[in-house]
Amino acid sequence: MQEVINELLETMMSNQVSVPVIQPVIDMAAQVPMVGLGISFILWTPIFALLICPGLSTLGIFLLFFPWIERKLCGRIQWRVGPREIVPWLGGLIQLLADTLRFLFQEVIVHKDAHRPYFLQFAFLSFAAALLPLLFINAGAVIAIASPYGVQLLLALVCLFPLFILGLGWASNSRFAFIGSVREAFMYFAYEIPFIIAVLAMVILFGTSNPMLIPxxxxxxxxxxxxxxxxxxxxxxxxxxxFEIPEADQEVAAGPHVEYSGIAFGLIYVMCYEKAYILSALMVVLFLGGGGGPYIPGLTVHLGDLMGIVWFLLKVIIVMTTMFVLRTIYPRYRLDQGLTIGWGAMIAISLVALAWSIVFVFLQQGGVL
Amino acid sequence: MKKVTVQDQGLVEKTKCHAAAIGVAMKESVYPLTATVQYPRQRKKMPDNFRGYILFDPDKCINCWECAFICPANAIRMKEAPNKKYYPTIDYGKCIFCHFCIDSCTDSALRTTKIHDVAYKDMDEMVTLTEEMIEPPEIVREDTKLVEYLIDDKDLQIKKTREVDSLFMDEVPPSVEIPVVSQCIDGASCIGCHVCEYVCGSGAISSSIANGVMNMAIDTDNCTGCGLCVKECTMQILKLVRK
Amino acid sequence: MEKEEQDRNMHILRTGVLSPVKRWSAKWSLWPCHFVTSCCGVELAHAFASGFDGERLGTLNMGISRQANFIIVEGTITRKMARALRIVWEQMPDPKFVNVIGACGQRGGIFWNSYNITRPSEIVPVDFFIPGCPVTPEGILRGVRAVQDKIALGKDETTIKFKKVALPSEVGQGSTIPTSPKRFAPTPLVKVDIPREVDWDFGSTTVSNLKSQLEGLYKSITITDKNRIAIKTAPENLMEVARKLSDNMGIDHTKSVNVVDVPHEQKFILEYMASSYSNNDLMPVIITLFTEIERKAEPEFPSITPLWDSADYSEREMHDFFGIKYEGNAGMNAKFLLAPETQTPLRKDFKLDEENYVFDDSPLNPKIDLPTSLEMPAPTDLYDEAEASDEFIILVGPHHTGSGHLRWILRIKGDIIVDVTPDPGYVHRSMEKIAENRLYIQNVPLFERANITDPFNMNLGYVHAIEKALSIEVPERAKYIRTMLAELSRIGAFFYDSGIFSLFTGHSTGFMYVWAIREMILEATVRLTGSRCTPSFIIPGGVRRDISKDVLDMTGNFTTAVNKRLKKFEDIFINNPVFIARTKGVGVVTKQEAIKYGLVGPFLRASGVDYDIRKVEPYEVYDKLNWEVTTGDAGDCLGRYMGRYEEIKQSLSILKQTVDALKRMPRGDVISGEVLGEYKEASEDIKGHLYHAYGNLVLPKGEWTSVIESARGTLLYSIISDGDSNVPYRVRIVTPCWMNLRGIVEASKGERVADFWTIYGSFGYFPPEADR
Known part of the structure; x- marks a missing residue:
């Protein structure tokens, strides 16, 4: 028994998240038998990635506070204030907590035309499924599963989302949900190819698809x-x-979400933020230098891996904010226009991006760059 | 005649417009032209002619019923007071705040306030009796700041001052007072129905029949010029004339 | 039952260990279900837009009933809407709360004796009532706060406390109760062709021309006023006369279809008011083509739609109101505007409740016969029929984020709209019937409620008809004030439509920006008149009172401030490439179609017809100011919108010109002495003399028709007076939105599903105005 624990401890100790500034504290705590095991378990990189960052805890905090950032910023751009009165001196920071709790205690209605098991299952499954890609994302040097095919796996899991949205729409058995689901399916085909080609271009450029190895x-x-x-x-x-075409409020009344209430809707509602979080994280990894950032004397050394996480989260917030603030700038395209853009301009541009990467790699290998 | 035609946007034009739209959003996120009045902590200043809840002064009322007659929503109904006079009651479940009643009130017995934000628990409470319309009511207020919209020649300016605005104004008398009294213009046509006498709330009309001839007298000092007798007269022989 | 329901909601929040958490979260997360039922929705939008920003309180407007927990019932619930309200309420998850705002939702407000309204409190349990007409945004937010306090503190209290003061008790002289001020003639003389001597040369030549052309077909041709000609025919000749007018003179559309019920003479007078868009000389002329038919339960009359398609919806409306069957009109087998169970309410034998001027024991809430079944009739036949031909039916509205207060039945094939059927009448508040029971002056605020986004123009049209009848000349200063106010409300209505349009295209910033501008307009309105949306400021003979210098200054400044903010709106919305992609070439209405379907206003001009009543038949001071009519060729959504946008720039210029003129002018009379009579001194301010001067207003007998260019197009009022009663015998209102309804339907056919909302938005459709 002791051997197993020791072996486990050894494995864990070999792959710890290093935070020099609190290392003395950890060392001290490690002397205490069970606490030491617990701390090393949490600081074990895969578990840390899964539970703390970029995994569940960070996601949870994001879901609670990011919509607030979005609502405040949109409010500001729209000459308003945004949520505030709940705690005026904090600018309504905990608004989303109230909303979440309210959804939690609200009745969940399953209307009689709905396919009851799927109606409920899909709401919860979609939330869980949206978590999976988090396993393959690295925040700086912290990753749950480092795989040489990390990016591909991630993409494959990201492409699962629409399936669940289709499921939601189908189980709802409502006319608007039906149209919304069909729109979602159409849009899925329109964006997927250019999206994958763009990632491919970066994989070619970096010469690796292991997120950990991306410079x-x-x-x-x-x-x-x-x-x-x-x-x-x-x-x-x-x-x-x-491109808010599948959920167009004014057209198809939130599409696949139209029949959901209570916590089931709450989960679907945050799912779109989850998706945005994952894609922003991927964008940060591929395009914005991941956990890298300028050297800050004092901090970088002491924080160790945490510094990478901080940079990573900062960049994710910026990407997500940009993505969400788009709603204050643009109206909505029509479905056929969205498809034209996806199948037309976007594929063309993505192929150009691919060609660029190939040329870039050639030049690099030829020693020109 | 001006003809409006919209040109197609070229690629350059489109890019410019995209940039302009994004530019506005970026600029507003830094220096927003916020126009928000943060009610209930702040209150927007309303002008003195604002049409809000209505107050009533029984001492000035001449009992002319005109507020009830002109009310387009039939929100004002007259209730008999202990002194046998009829005073208005307002049903805020009907009132549309057109203030035709105030503009009809000859002696400014009715006046406006700046109260307009009230929530009632049930509909029966919305009927406000005469007794309740005399003293300014109290409303639930949470405001500590007064906000004024100032529009100068540049933009909308929002002026915030730390004060609690009074919702009650001094009454505004009619711009011109036109004292009138009732007068019988064709005594010979009188049929002696006494309607004018019965409807008069101030006891200014007295009539007697002598020798089959109606003898009617209007006491011009007591006559308030309410015009009820003129309205009621079956033969249309009464008229309001200048005092 | 209601009490129980309410207790149930509070019970859910009060029980359990987690009760404080439940209450706290419910308090700060009241998401109002976007249930726009009437014009209070305008103020609701103000409460949640940049001016007051209800989102601060945690109340985020949510379009979908399943995700909301709070309904703010915005004013009138008509019989048709009652069903929708109940269904929406049932759809919401517990615990849920209901606030009713606006007098219409309480005891009916100005529509208290309408045949088509109900009381929401009898349909759903209500937590708070907020008075006002419309409620101010502060009132709406106060309601939200009241509900919050109820949830969190259990404080279920009215937020106003009156102090009771004893009334004077010295007993004076008692008096009898006076009779009603309304006076109905027992056997009114109803004629729509009373001749009038006018100085109108073109009229006499036209009449002689008409006489020669219609030889043997007409009974009489009369000039009833300047630019108004009435042609009386026998019932069987009417169609022939219309055809002759159409072929020979270019009379190409109807402005109004009207029926007058004359029970004591056992007849209906059927009128068509026709005019021309193609013949420039005849543009200002309205030809009233009328005939008399026997009054019976369901009289039949040939429809004029084969000739003038623009009469289609109005004929259906008359079918609802009077039970006249227009043979050949497709909509004669069902009610169009009214709930299915309603009788023919505009017949004279259908009586409304009379006013009660005395506070007595009569019940405060008279009984309302609610529709027996609260089920929304779904067109099941249509579903089967559509399915058979591989099509799909979607019902949009009356509760839908993009529907407004009416229902659209879209029949789609793939992503293409095959057919659109409108189902209006969800805010039909029976103005025409109520107007027959009110004094002339009381109808001023009544008609304004048809469109509170454009209140001054609504007033102006009605007042014009009265002034025409009485031949009153309005003082110069009042004319300038009226022009200023009319343009102010035109600008306001445009921004309203822009806001709705940007929401329909999914652009919430556009909505917020124009609503901030509208907040400035309302600020100007409230300082000018004392009310934000419903000023009732324009009265026959002038305006209620003169306007002070500093308010004029502010109104003048307003134009510059608007231009500054408009620049941002232009950058983010109007020039946005996505917006242009959505609207350009979508929903095209050609010139011929526009004339055929009788479109009006800027939407007609966008299709290339140069018709603006402000130029065609100038009123107020429009002929003295420097401005241009805007037209366009495209006839698509973008063309319609940009045409109006250009028009608003002209309006801002007109506004500036009138303000400057008013500043130069000395203060003086603003009400015509002719209408004041004995009370001439009150010509600067009506305060204290309104009832004296207007209470007993009687119009000369005949039909008095006025047309003005309101924000969304031609607004027609036609008052029929018997010359004896001090209430109108019949008032016909044709609002621009009612005429444009057909345009939306026709423009949508063959377009893509998402385009429906762009087309709908581009037409600036305001349901309360259309339904009246």
Missing amino acids: DKWGIILNPIAAFTFFVGAAMATSRMP
Whole structure:
């Protein structure tokens, strides 16, 4: 028994998240038998990635506070204030907590035309499924599963989202949900190809698809066209504004979400933020130098891996904010226009991005760059 | 005649417009032209002619019923007071705040306030009796700041001052007072129905029949000029004339 | 039952260990279900837009009933809407709360005796009532706060406390109760062709021309006023006369279809008011083509739609109101505007409740016969029929984020709209019937409620008809004030439509920006008149009172401030390439179609017809100011919108010109002495003399028709007076939105599904105005 624990401890100790500034504290705590095991368990990189960052805790905090950032910023752009009165001196920071709790205690209505098991299952499953890609994303040097095919796996999991949205729409058995689901399916085909090509371009450029091995270079400078395609693709994938076609409130009454209430809706509602979080994280990894950032004397050394996480989260917030603020800038495209953009301009641009990467790699190998 | 035609946007034009739209959003996120009045903590200043809840002064009322007659929503109904006079009651479940009643009130017995934000628990409470319309009511207020919209020749300016605005104004008398009294213009046509006498609330009309001839007298000092007798007269022989 | 329901909601929040958390979260997360039922929705939008920003309180407007927990019932609930309200309420998850705003939703407000309204409190349990007409945004937010306090503190209280003061008790002279001020003639003389001597040369030549052309077909041709000609025919000749007018003179559309019920003479007078868009000389002329038919339960009359398609919806409306069957009109087998169970309410034998001027024991809430079944009739036949031909039906509205207060039945094939059927009448508040029971002056605020986004023009049209009848000349200063106010409300209505349009295209910033501008307009309105949306400021003979210098200054400044903010709106919305992609070439209405379907206003001009009543038949001071009519060729959504945008720039210029003129002018009379009579001194301010001067206003007998260019197009009022009663015998209102309804339907056919909302938005459709 003791051997097993020791072996486990050894494995864990060999792959710890290093935070020099609190290392003495950890060392001290490690002397205490069970606490030491617990701390090393949490600081074990895969578990840390899964539970703390970029995994569940960070996501949870994001879901609670990011919508607030979005609502405040949109409010500001729209000459208003945004949520505030709940705690006036904090600018209504905990608004989303109230909303979440309210949804939690609200009745969940399953209407009689709905396919009851799927109606409920899909709401919860979609939330869980949206978590999976988090396993393959690295925040700086922290990753749950480092795989040489990390980016591909991530993409494959990201492409699962629409399936669940289709499921939601189908189980709802409502006319608007039906139209919304069909729109989602159409849009899925429109953005997926250019989106994947853009990622492919970066994989070629970096010569690896292991997120851990991607250098801290800014892909957006090396291949801005791919970055643009990726960003637009991500906006389409998460139904952000000019492409908010499947959920168009004024047209199909929130599409697949139309029949959901209570916590089931709450989960679906945050799912779109989850999606945005994952795609933003991927964008940060591929294009914005991941956890890399300028050297800050004092901090960088002491924080160790945490510094990478901080940079990573900062960049994610910026990307997500940009993605969400699009809704204050743009109206919505029509379905056929969205498809034209996806199948036409976007594919063309993504192919250009691919060509750019190939040429870039050639030049690099030829020693020109 | 001006013809409006919209040109197609070329690629350059489109890019410019995209940039302009994004530019506005970026600029507004830094220096927003916020126009928000943060009610209930702030309150927007309303002008003195604002049409809000209505107050009533029974001492000035001449009992002319005109507020009830002109009310387009039939929100004003007259209730008999202990002194046998009829005073208005207002049903805020009907009132549309057109203030035709105030503009009809000859002696400014009715006046406006700046109260307009009230929530009632149930509909029966919305009927405000005469007794309740005399003293200014109290409303739930949470405001500590007064906000004024100032529009100068540049833009909308929002002026915030730390004060609690009074919602009650001094009453505004009619711009011109036109004292009138009732007068019988064709005594010979009188049929002696006494309607004018019965409807007069101030006891200014007295009539007697002598020798089959109606003898009617209007006491011009007591006559308030309410015009009820003129309205009621079956033969239309009464008229309001200048005092 | 209601009490129980309410208790149930509070019970859910009060029970359980987590009760404080539940209450706290529910308090700060009241998401109002976007249930726009009437014109209070305008002020609701103000409460949640940049001016007051209800989102601060945690109340985020949510379009979908399943995700909301709070309904703010915005004013009138008509019989048709009652069903929708109940269904929406049932759809919402517990615990849920209901606030009713606006007098219409309480005891009916100005529509208290309408045949088509109900009381929301009898349909759903209500937590708070907020008075006002419309409620101010502060009132709406106060309601939200009241509900919050109720949830969190259990404080279920009215937020106003009156102090009771004893009334004077010295007993004076008692008096009897006076009779009603309204006076109805027992056997009114109803004629629509009373001749009038006018100085109108073109009229006499036209009449002689008409006489020669219609030889043997007409009974009489009369000039009833300047630019108004009435042609009386026998019932069987009417169609022939219309055809002759159409072929020979270019009379190409109807402005109004009207029926007058004359029970004591056992007849209906059927009128068509026709005019021309193609013949420039005849543009200002309105030809009233009328005939008399026997009054019976369901009289039949041939429809004029084969000739003038623009009469289609108005004929259906008359079918609802009077039960007249227009043979050949497709909509004669069902009610169009009214709930299915309603009788023919505009017949004279259908009586409304009379006013009660005395506070007595009569019940405060008279009984309302609610529709027996609260189920929304779904067109099941249509579903089967559509399915058979591989099509799909979607019902949009009356509760839908993009529907407004009416229902659209869209029949789609793939992504293409095959057919659109409108189902209006969800805010039909029976103005025409109520107007027959009110004094002339009381109808001023009544008609204004049809469109509170454009209140001054609504007033102006009605007042014009009265002034025409009485031949009153309005003082110069009042004319300038009226022009200024009319343009102010035109600008306001445009921004309203822009806001709705940008929401329909999914652009919330556009909505917020124009609503901030509208907040300035309302600020100007409130300082000018004392009310934000419903000023009732224009009265026959002038305006209620003169306007002070500093308010004029502010109104003048307003134009510059608007231009500054408009620049931002232009950059972010109007020039936005996505917006242009959505609207350009979508929903095209050609010139011929526009004339055929009788479109009006800027939407007609966008299709290339140069017709603006401000130029065609100038009123107020429009002929003295420097401005241009805007037209366009495209006839698509973008063309319609940009045409109006250009027009608003002209309006801002007119506004500036009138303000400057008013500043130069000395203060003086603003009400015509002719209408004041004995009370001439009150000509600067009506305060204290309104009832004296207007209470007993009687119009000379005949039909008095006025047309003005309101924000969304031609607004027609036609008052029929018997010359004896001090209430109108019949008032016909044709609002621009009612005429444009057909345009939306026709423009949508063959377009893509998402385009429906762009087309709908581009027409600036305001349902309360259309339904009246």
